[in-house]
Amino acid sequence: MLFSKKDKKEDLHRVLPFVDFHDDMAISADGTISVPFKAFLAFQEQYTEQHYIDWTHMLSSSMKELPSGSLLQQIDIYHPDQWHNPSVDSNELDFFKQKQFSYTESRPILHYESYIILSFPGFYKDYTPLSTFYSRDETKNFSKNPFTNLEKRLTIAKKDAAQFRQSVSTNLPLTPLTSDEFSRLVHRCLSLNFKDPEGTLYGGLVKNKEYVEVANRKAQVISLMESSAEPSYTVLDKFGNNGGVCAPLTEGLGRSLDFPHIISRVIRMIDSEAFLKNHFNAFAWSEATKLDERKLQNIRHIRSEMAEFEQTLLQRNEPIVYLSFLVIPFCITDLETLNNYSAQVLAAFAGIGMRGYLETIDTANLFCAALPGNGNQVYRRIPIPLLTAIAHMNSTTPFTGYKEGVLLANRYREPIYFNPFNTDLDNQNAFIFGPSGSGKSFFNGKMIKNRFEAGHIVIVIDSGGTYRHLFEALGGKYIELSAEKSLALNPFLFPSDESGRFLPDSSKIIFLVGLIGKMWKGDLNKNPMSEVKKFLLSQWISDYYRNLSEDVIPTLTGFYDYLQALVAANGKAILDLKKDQLFLFQEFFIVLHPFSHGIYKDHFNALSQDYLVDHRLVCFELEAIKGNSKLYPLVVQILFDFAFEMVAKHPDATKFIDIEEGWTNLDDASREHIEAFYRKGRKTKTSIRIITQDIGEIKSSKIASAIKNNAATFILLYNEKASSREEIGTFLGMNALDMQKYASLRRHNGPGGFREIFIKEMGQSHVWLLEPSLWEHAMFTSHPSERNQIAALAKKHGNIEDGIAEWVYHTKQKYYV
Template sequence: MIDIEKILPIWKVESGTMISMQGDKTIAYELDLPEFGTQSAQDFEAGHQAFVKAMRGFLPGTIFHKLDWFTKMGVQADSKRAAEGMLGAASEKHFAGRPYLDHRCYIFLTLQPSGRKLSSSAYSNILRKSIAPVELKDERLFQNFMAACGQFERILADSGLFSLSRLADDELAGTANKAGIIEQYCFLLNRGQQPVIRDIHIKDEIRVGDKHVELYTLADAEDLPALCGSRINFDKYSTDRTKYSIGFASPLGQFLDCDHIYNQFVFIGDTQHTIKQLEAKKLRLQSLSAYSRENAISRDACNDFLNEAIGQQRLPVKAHFNVLAWSDNPIDQAELKNKVGSAMAQMDAVCKQETDGAPQVWYAGMPGNEADFPMNDTFDTFAEQATCFFNLEGMSRSDGSGLRLGDRSYGRPVHIDLFNAPMKSGLITNRNLFVCGSSGAGKSLAMNHLLRSLYEEGTHCVTIDIGGSYKGLCDLVGGYYFTYTEDNPIQFNPFYIGADDVLDVEKKESLKTLLLALWKKDSDNYSRSEYVAISGAINLYYEHLAANPDVFPGFNSFYDFLLSEYMEVLQNGDVKEKDFDLGNFVYVLNPYYKGGEFDYLLNATENLDLLNERFIVFELDNIKSHEILFPVVTIIIMEMFISKMRKLKGKRKILAIDEAWVAIAKSGMAHFIKFLYKTIRKFNGIAALITQEVEDLISSPIIKETVINLSDTKILLDMRKFMNKFDKIQEVLGLSDKAKTMLLSLNKSNEPGKNYREIFVDQGGQSMHVYRNELCLEEYLAYTTEEKEKMKVTEYAARFGDIAGGIASLAAEIRLGKSVL
């Protein structure tokens, strides 16, 4: 046994630089890569070219080391979210322990001092019993190196695909309570894990504590694929019309399901010196070609390499790639070679397990010790080809708050901020939302989930629905649910003013609009005198209420007021019938007065304070074809929401119109939808429209010209049923080819044993992601739209006193097998 202090190759860390015993200086960056599944073929090519350009500025003797660290972890339950209610606790319990592959990426740039002897498998510091520091000072060379690193950082950042942050001293060397990157590598510590010292064995195998480490390399040109590129097709998500792209090296990244580190080394030498050496090698092979066909083939290959280097101005480099995989489970360890070999086979490469030289390679992969890499384990190539083997995809990122969805690969919960952060960053310019998907794709489940998330954040949610999709959630949060039945018809009271409300201009205008709509079939066919007369009637009616506090505000008392006091006012004012025909007015409005056919509609005595109610659902299925009720109810809803918009200062509001927009548009409210989408942004609001009618997308001018153009956020679900119409849909929705490829990949290869639907989120045409919408059983029972399941939830809610208790009990019985849906 040798104390690690004696052969630790890092001498010291200062000013953000790791200095090795041999005088090598290394700086480190943490790199944020684009999220997995969000890049098109053009994006991969742009990322590839960015790395090639960035490496061209390196000084001779620079070593580039990219380290992608993948660790199997389990989801940790959030106690704060679990305390938010029954659904919050159930969802946290559902996802707790869910395995996923955590990813972090680092770049280490090393400057070797001039004259440093190159290492090999036979000449490595790990073979020595101790190392003494050799300090070499060449400040000017280091300054030039730092300038080149700054240029490298700027080129990658300017690509718009990557962001780098340089690691400081504590992040490199660690502190008493937090392990630095050097310590994490030596002892294979997970992200955020407390520092712990483990024995390291390298004699017959590499073993760190109880973790058995295997090393698989791509270090010989004969083992490399014949062709390489920035991307490859991923058949599981591709269709006949679209080819889904993943990174060329992604099989060794997110798709390699085990604890592993993917190391990518590129050694930048002196280009002219390299070419001179190759010219000499070509001449030697030429002289020996007569003795062996292999020499002739090698001569031709060397000649081709030189022609490409000089003719196309390539940057010749040496490269090495390896996968360092480990496991503390003997069963998993036996599978490591199969997993890594299969991953390399997807790249058309040959997997080689390194044994004798493994300790030297592992040792040289230690951050700050890249210059001790055994050069006999590298191969000659160009920067363009070496960069193809870089992993260019990272894990899905979570915003910390917002809608809870799941990443596509593992279902790890991620919270997506759809509105606040994108507005601040300029990604979107409005918060409007458009949701579309074929029947059964999961639109209602997704919207229920979104509305619940917004409600828990304090948003006022108003939903217009046809089909009863939001009854369970409305009951669960204690909201108002308006629907029409013969026994319990829908009722409102637009004349009622709540304790926190006032009779202002907005309230008066909404009442005028309503009364004119009730009187005139087309609200535009009224005269100025009629408008003034109705305005006067409203003002005098509220003065009458103030003087008579025992009179209950409502349409009945307003009608009585018209027939008594207001009639006298008109007579005393000598108002002509041609200017305002009160008799015709009260005759037309008589069906809404007590004893009339619709006397219930405007005289409600319950659920009056809609302004301050935060969750309201209007279910209009039974009246969507009613020529009188539907237009009136629609006007009341719209005016109520406008009141929320203007009066609830600083509060978020959303109006979600689910499948009801066609009927609303036919009822003369198309202008309201246009108005809403154009102005709601100024009032901190969200307009959301949900539809499954693809023909409407193509033919409706309202959707094409207003809703889609003014909805910067689009949530689209499975549309493969409309594959033959998709070109028109793509044109109407303004989707790029990248978005089309991602959208048509939905639900093509869902994880077996998991019940979820995938959704595509497009924000501003720039940020595009595919997520899982996976619900725990309790959430599904609250959101379900299946009639049989809704009836069962209602039955259990009645049995256990409330819907929350009913859902919890039903879910428990289902898990125990005592009940089935």
């Protein structure tokens, strides 16, 4: 068969090497018994170099317990598929949600599967190209019965496999495959058809010098012929501009190759002593036949190196094994594409100091030998120390995200879900850092949009008009606060109870004490209130509410007048306070007069207030009052309290509060209030997200540590300044692996671009990728020229949808996106 006529088609059943799938094992025609497992590997970019070393040594220890001649085969499959959005009635989707679905629908992806197969050969172990099952004469029988003592061997194989599985369970979880599952796996690999879950065999196998064709799919085989002279446990995965992140040695041959392929790695345990002895005997015979002095010196030098090598192995208690490493790219398209795939494989081998070989006459033979459970028949192999052989194995899998949430992507631009409200964490709060130009508006805009579309309540405190178009498109309430007109705020007002009375809880009292203190003292870090003053204010505020008539709306003016009347009455308690100068009433009334009866009265004493209880999407825009040093810090604190009220008002709804502006104006006096805010958030399904772009803001903030200590999630965006990364890393306590990922973030600006985001959830960190559609780009952009264009088009058409539609059309024409 090996030299059969070109294009002769073989039936796929003919080349199957198995005679039976029995009791969760497979039996080959040569008597080899195979026990298959599904492997569950750690997610990519989760291991440090030491983790990889430990993983390698763990597997080495377990493999040393396997009998001589046994094999461990790892099958990695990267097969093509398409991303499909969840089944939803398109009529139920709004305009922009439909656009988002159409952007990701049917996107090409590569599914990854990994399997470990332990094989235990019988009589037949050493194969040549002419003796494999694929190439042997069908009429020729084995000289020895390959199934001798089969029942006994099956029992031993099952026991050895179970012990191996147990020994690696901590670092390499394995799940046994049933006989039917393994049969389907073999069929899928033989037909290269991974869309058929049943693994139906159809079509045939056609051998060609340049490729093998099965079921109309072409494949080539690249064999590892020479490993690196100085092999390592790890490489960098080459993401970003800083070398990338720590990865397995052969990462470049895995998911980094963006096309369908299979990798078969086979490690065969052998008698190391016999192997070395045979080689020494071979060199001795070679030396005896050499007459040329130079050739004699070469042979003696090699023998000397072999002796040193043997001594090193003995000291390490490390055996010699045979390693087979086959990469099989495949496709349905033309040969030129397949040749390009193989060229990439060869380049990937070279990139890690190895030499691959594109098979020709042996392609079909090795293709069949690489089938799961058929590793015994692989004859392309190199002798290598066990630890080095295991370093060639794969220990990680591409990140797959969550089952639901916000649709982002992994580093290969494959759609995956990020869950911004992960209840497995200690809390759902987040701290987000991204310098100017890092893509904060895109990432946060995406979070706002998708969370709102998921039915969550979203409150945003911002400045700069970043989200104007987004809120207009989503139908949210966008409130622009300006000092030129009444802010219509009332920090004393909140929904009354059923009897019509206003009964503040302790957190409301704490908030009002802090707010009045800020009106009175200004910067409470520089001019703190004493505990006595805080206590007195809290007592008077409580008394004010308690004595309030049912038909009276509580206001700052009302409290001011109440306290003035109380002081004017000169009761004994007030006289004692005046005598001991524990509260400076005259100063207090003078300073608070502008807020209660003067120029700021209308800003803080509204008799009615829109509590926005019917709005699930609200943004407070603060740009117009940022320059007012008197109003701005007070408004920020009042909006924080409003968010607190929303939390209490909707205890069963999932709520997100994004604070992108004003949090740096909170001082030490706000710490207790903020911490209470966080505590209440944990109990009421609330996620509080603090967002900043300046490391200086963090370092100078008096409440930064309180925010950090109450956030289980840290989100970092692209940052090209190494010094800034180091500062934020130190503040957040990031380890070296985290810093590698942070430094590796990539960004491609403009329509059709993408941004990578580092997200650490408690002890686990991953890199995610945001690739907005043009429709989302129009809603999220903070670029002035783009925002102005979209605003003008929205005004032209009278609605945001048509305005964005025209912008998308022109942008496609310009960028060919």
